[in-house]
Amino acid sequence: MRHYLAYLLTVILSSPTLTMAAETFITAPTMDVTVKAAITLPVCDINVIQSVGLPHAYPEQFAAGGIFSALGPTDYSGDDIYTPFNITLTNCGSETVPIPRTLRLTLFSPSIVDGVLETRYFPYSSESGGSVTKNLGVVIFNTDGASARNVLLNEFILTDQTATNSEQVFHFVARFQKVGTEEVVAGSYRASVLVNAAYE
Known part of the structure; x- marks a missing residue:
């Protein structure tokens, strides 16, 4: 069975004892902090x-x-300003007893700001270096549902799924996104994003 194994960890935090001039002690109250974490098994070939x-x-x-x-x-x-592409999952596991699970498909990058993937600009005269641009980015939409949605804003979640070794194909499109007020200039723009998939 391939799924998240969740557990809870409770940490007790307390402040050190404070000493007053008259040798009176005041102890701050303790506070319970619940930390949630998950251990996952590697699943799915992407x-x-x-x-x-x-x-x-x-x-x-x-x-x-x-x-x-x-x-x-x-x-x-x-x-026609979009480019379609697919993300295909295989070998996500086969369970003896099918259990409805949640599939989380995440497209991640530290360069995502407000649902827009930042790009690096390369002048046509140079293919090295490049500089981060704040005026032009990329957005990515999933087009499988009734309406397309930007998957850089939230992870793509499917509920009541069964982990399967069969091929699963998800459809996406990407396009430029203007941000800011600066003028867009001609050149080459590049961006990269990580794709992660897991059942829970």
Whole structure:
């Protein structure tokens, strides 16, 4: 059986005894702090294309009135400004007795701010170095449900799932996201994100 093993750890914190000038002692009250943690078994082989190329865009599309300036991080327009890609899970385990579980599929990066993945800018004349840009990022949507949702804002959660060794395919799309007020300039923009999957 492959799943999270949860446990609780209670830590008692107390402050040191304080000494007053008249040798009177005051002891601060203790406080219970509950710390929750989970131990997980490695599950699922994750297959995803290593490089997702976004459609070419032009600086004027990010200026006022342009298609990208009109879209927020939660807006999915379905236009040709998206690149589709799949995340496929296999070998997630087979249980003798099927147990409804929650599948958590997380796309993570320390460079995600308010649901937007920060990018690094590379001028066309240089392929080395690159600099973090604050005016242009990437958003990623899952398109399996009735409405697309930005999976960089929250993890992708499916309830009442059974761990299976069969192939499971999830559909996503990515596009540029204009942030800030600075002008977007021509060049190469790159970003990276980690994908993690686990049943609990």
